[in-house]
Amino acid sequence: MSAFATLTWLNLRQLRGPAVLSVLLVAAYAAVVTGPLRLASWFLATADFGQPATVVPLLFGAGVAAPMLAREQQRRTIDLAYTQSVRRSTWLVARILPVPVLAVATALGVREAFRLPPGSYLMNTVFLGNGPIRIGFVLFTVALGFCAGAVLGRTLPAMAATVVGFLLIWFTPAVPAIVHLFVPEENTVVGVLTPRGVFVYALVLYVFAAVLLAVTFAWMTRKVPRS
Amino acid sequence: MTATVEATGLGKRYGFRRWGLRDCSFAVPPGSVVALVGANGSGKSTLLRLVAGLTRPSEGVVRVGGAVPGRARDRIAYVGQTKPLYDGFTVAEMVRFGAATNPGFDRRGTTERLRGLGVPLDRSVGRISGGQRTQVAIALALGKRADVVLLDEPMADLDPLARPALLGELMATVEERGCTVILSSHVLTELTDVCDSLLLTNEGSLQVSGKIDDLVGGHRLLVGPAEVYAGGDRVGANPVVSARTTERQATVLVRWLAEPVDPRWAVHEVTLSDVVLGYLRSPAASSAPELVAV
Numbered sequence: 001m002s003a004f005a006t007l008t009w010l011n012l013r014q015l016r017g018p019a020v021l022s023v024l025l026v027a028a029y030a031a032v033v034t035g036p037l038r039l040a041s042w043f044l045a046t047a048d049f050g051q052p053a054t055v056v057p058l059l060f061g062a063g064v065a066a067p068m069l070a071r072e073q074q075r076r077t078i079d080l081a082y083t084q085s086v087r088r089s090t091w092l093v094a095r096i097l098p099v100p101v102l103a104v105a106t107a108l109g110v111r112e113a114f115r116l117p118p119g120s121y122l123m124n125t126v127f128l129g130n131g132p133i134r135i136g137f138v139l140f141t142v143a144l145g146f147c148a149g150a151v152l153g154r155t156l157p158a159m160a161a162t163v164v165g166f167l168l169i170w171f172t173p174a175v176p177a178i179v180h181l182f183v184p185e186e187n188t189v190v191g192v193l194t195p196r197g198v199f200v201y202a203l204v205l206y207v208f209a210a211v212l213l214a215v216t217f218a219w220m221t222r223k224v225p226r227s
Numbered sequence: 228m229t230a231t232v233e234a235t236g237l238g239k240r241y242g243f244r245r246w247g248l249r250d251c252s253f254a255v256p257p258g259s260v261v262a263l264v265g266a267n268g269s270g271k272s273t274l275l276r277l278v279a280g281l282t283r284p285s286e287g288v289v290r291v292g293g294a295v296p297g298r299a300r301d302r303i304a305y306v307g308q309t310k311p312l313y314d315g316f317t318v319a320e321m322v323r324f325g326a327a328t329n330p331g332f333d334r335r336g337t338t339e340r341l342r343g344l345g346v347p348l349d350r351s352v353g354r355i356s357g358g359q360r361t362q363v364a365i366a367l368a369l370g371k372r373a374d375v376v377l378l379d380e381p382m383a384d385l386d387p388l389a390r391p392a393l394l395g396e397l398m399a400t401v402e403e404r405g406c407t408v409i410l411s412s413h414v415l416t417e418l419t420d421v422c423d424s425l426l427l428t429n430e431g432s433l434q435v436s437g438k439i440d441d442l443v444g445g446h447r448l449l450v451g452p453a454e455v456y457a458g459g460d461r462v463g464a465n466p467v468v469s470a471r472t473t474e475r476q477a478t479v480l481v482r483w484l485a486e487p488v489d490p491r492w493a494v495h496e497v498t499l500s501d502v503v504l505g506y507l508r509s510p511a512a513s514s515a516p517e518l519v520a521v
Contacts, residue, residue, distance in 0.1 A: 006327035014315045076311040080364075083279050084328035084371070085301035091328070225281055 003086060007094035015098055018064045022106035025059070030113040048170075052110040053134055057141035058166060060103035065145030066158040068099065069220065073153040078225050088221045096216075100142050107138050130198055136205030141166045143212035150219045153226065169208075178204050230292030230302055230374035231256055232278060232407060237287035239273050247273040251287070251433040253426060255407055257374070260397070262418040262439070263411040264503055265428035271411040272308055274428060275377045278409070279305035291375055301329065304373035308380045310364040314353030318346055318363055325367045337370035340396075357384040365393065369400055376400075378410040382417070390414070394421045415500045427503060429510045439499055446502050447483040451492040452476060463488040469509035480505035 029052060032043045043050050072078040072095075081091050111131070141162065148161040169175060179186065179201050186197040193201060237251040248270035255261055265271050276282045277289050280296025280303065291299045312321055318341060326332040341348060344366075346359045355363070361384045368376055376397075382390045397408055398421055409426075412418055425442060427435035435442065449462055456477035460467050464486035470479040480501065488494065497505075506512060 003327050003330075006323065010316070010320060010324055010327065013320065014313065075314075076307055076309050077313055078311075079276075079279075079281055079305070079307045080311045080313075081328075082281060083300065083303065083305040084325070085330060086328040 004090060004094055007086070007091065008098060011095050012098045015064070015102060018060070018099075018102060021059070021063075022102060022109070025055070025106060026109040026113050029110050030116055033114055033116050052107065052114075053137065054166075054170065056103065056107045056110060056134075057138045058163060060099060060106070060138065061141030061143075061145035061166060062159045062162040064103075065096075065099050065142045066149045066162045067155045068095070069146055069149035069216070070153055070155045070158040071149075073224060073226075074155060076225070082225065089217065092217060092220055096146060096213075099146075100139055103138050103142050104135055107134060130193065130201075132198055132202035133205065136202040136209070137166075137170075139209040140169065140205045140212070143209035143216070146216045147212040147219075150216045150224065153224070175201065175204050230299070230407065232289070232291055232375055232409070234274075234278075234289045235287055237274075237277060237289050238285050239270075239277060239282060240285040246285075246431050248277070248428070248431050248433075249286075251428075253433060253436045255409065255424065257407055258401060258405045259407050259424050260401055260422045261407070261409045261424045261426055262415075262422035263409055263426045263428070264413070264415065264418070265411075265434075266430075266507060270428040270431045272379055274426075274433075275305070275379050275409065275411060278375070279303055279377050281305070301331065301371075302374040303377065304368035304371045304375070305377045306364045306368045306379060306381060308383075310357075310360050310384070312352045312360060312364060312367075315351065317349050317351050318355065319348040321352055321363055321367065322348075322370070325370055329371045331372045333370045333372055337366050340366050340369075358386060358389060361385055362389070362393075369396075372404065374404075374406050376406055376408045378408065380412060381410055382412060382414060390417055397421065415503055419499045425499070425503075427506055429507060434510065434512070435502075435506050442502050443497060443499055445483055446497045446505070447481055448495040448497050448501055449479045449481055449488065449492040450476065450495065451479075451489070455489050455491050462492070468512045469505045471508075 032039050048054055072081070081095075082088060084091070144165045145158070145162040148158040148165070149155075152158045152161060176189075179197065182200050183197060186194065186200070232255040233253075235252050238249040239247045241247050251270075251274065263271050263274065273282070277284055278291065278296060280300065289296060291303055296303060313324070316324065319338070322334060322337050322341070325337065326334040338348065341363060344359075344362050346355065346362055352360065352363065361381065365378065365381055368378070382393065385393060394417060397410075400406065401408055410418075410422075419439065423439060425435060425437060425439050426433060446468070447465070453472055453475055456462065456470060456472060456479060458470075462479055462481050465481040465484050465488065468480040468482060470477060472478075480497070
């Protein structure tokens with residue numbers, strides 16, 4: 001096995017906790033869909049905060065990505081990683097990559113859970129046919145978590161910054177405004193977007209995520225460790 | 228498989244004004260075992276982190292085998308003061324991490340060494356004792372088969388039996404591979420047996436550097452009645468490093484140039500501790516230029 005593959009395997013192993021959590025999450029949503037109606041009404045009562053569209057990004061962005069690079073610095077394991085022969089960038093890719101993969105897999109798993117019979121009526125409240133946008137929010141929040149963890153270097157502030165950043169993007173019309181710049185004729189309310197609108201909306205989120213990841217890389221390879 | 232560690236005018240500034248280390252020049256030849264001593268906060272860790280390439284110098288250069296540390300990562304092994312390891316990994320996985328990140332890693336030898344030390348390989352790193360953690364961190368560093376091994380306070384968590392064992396193992400590694408070891412420590416007595424050179428940092432500058440034998444042979448402790456010593460920076464022609472006086476008696480550490488002194492002085496041979504403590508007491512005593520080349 002190449003060094004990169006072994007590193008990735010080791011990092012995946014460190015994600016056992018989040019992996020278990022993601023299976024539980026999918027199982028929980030499956031129970032909501034297939035289980036007694038009371039479960040479904042509880043779920044609907046949580047409004048936005050029980051929706052997979054917010055739960056999955058926040059879980060992986062604030063819960064997994066943000067603490068990861070912050071903890072590396074706090075516990076000084078970054079010193080260990082950066083004094084091995086492997087290049088900093090190689091190590092970083094192997095460290096980061098499993099998280100978005102797991103997060104997207106979870107999002108897809110949850111979507112499948114909502115396709116279980118007889119849950120199709122819930123499906124409409126959840127995914128609205130905007131898969132790429134949902135994935136975009138997941139990737140954006142994960143990238144935001146990595147960036148906050150890298151720059152802030154402390155676990156709790158990084159998690160808090162990720163939650164705040166997600167809520168800003170979620171509740172303010174920043175992204176719709178940008179989408180409107182590119183496709184002025186579109187109605188930018190998620191749910192009534194045309195396929196082209198969905199594409200642009202998702203693309204904006206992917207670009208945000210890419211920029212955040214680039215900042216993370218630059219910061220981690222140049223500014224860290226800071227003493 | 229040898230590398231010289233060279234520093235020229237090396238300095239590290241934190242913030243705008245506080246210098247962690249300044250104007251530090253030395254050369255460590257291959258195969259040396261160097262003791263890095265100094266008070267807390269005097270710049271030991273900063274110096275080791277600069278050599279390890281974990282932090283960039285604010286001024287000056289440090290080279291390992293002629294290259295800046297960032298380009299010689301495979302030739303440098305470093306163990307930080309807190310012995311950082313991934314707590315979620317088992318000991319065996321930590322060894323696997325070392326093998327994955329270093330082409331020349333001695334996986335079998337490292338596993339054997341840890342087994343020999345009684346470290347449970349299948350237990351997670353977060354659940355082994357502090358001493359075992361240190362052993363794992365050092366085994367990983369040695370397993371890398373680097374030319375320069377940097378150890379920051381390696382013995383702080385080790386029991387009195389494990390300390391000489393570790394030092395013995397270090398010596399065996401040095402003899403087998405001809406690598407250079409720089410280790411920082413507070414425990415002077417144990418260093419004398421294994422280290423051949425000394426770097427002493429004091430208040431952010433390199434105060435003393437040299438072969439331990441030369442340092443011990445090149446200093447004397449003079450003890451005499453108080454009235455013989457009237458202050459001043461020389462006794463006879465011998466430069467004073469530091470002096471302590473009571474009402475009746477003066478004790479003076481001098482660099483010994485074998486110049487005659489007042490016969491009322493009693494001249495004593497010194498130990499490494501005497502030299503180190505003498506310099507630590509007077510940060511202003513500049514390191515003698517002839518001692519700079521290690």
